[in-house]
Amino acid sequence: MLERKQLKGRTRITFVLPAETPHGPVSVVGDFNHWNPAAHPLEPRGDGTRAATIALPAHSAFSFRYLGAGDHWFDDEHADGHDGANGRVHT
Structure with missing residues (x-):
């Protein structure tokens, strides 16, 4: 899931996954x-999820994926779109 907060000239994107799905450490890369x-x-967050927040330039688009344990690459079903194998997020 993607959460957004508009800032002056930037958009703060929070990439959110369930705490244990998939099991092990996960990073957002893009x-x-x-x-x-x-x-x-x-x-980890207190609501049973885990997340990473990144401030990105507004009015832009970025490719991203998640990387889990054992070189397990996967997508976010809530991405704004896809560019080949990568998800896309629009700010």
């Missing part, structure tokens, strides 16, 4: 962090 899995690991 062209906004040069596909670096160490840049944005999802962290």
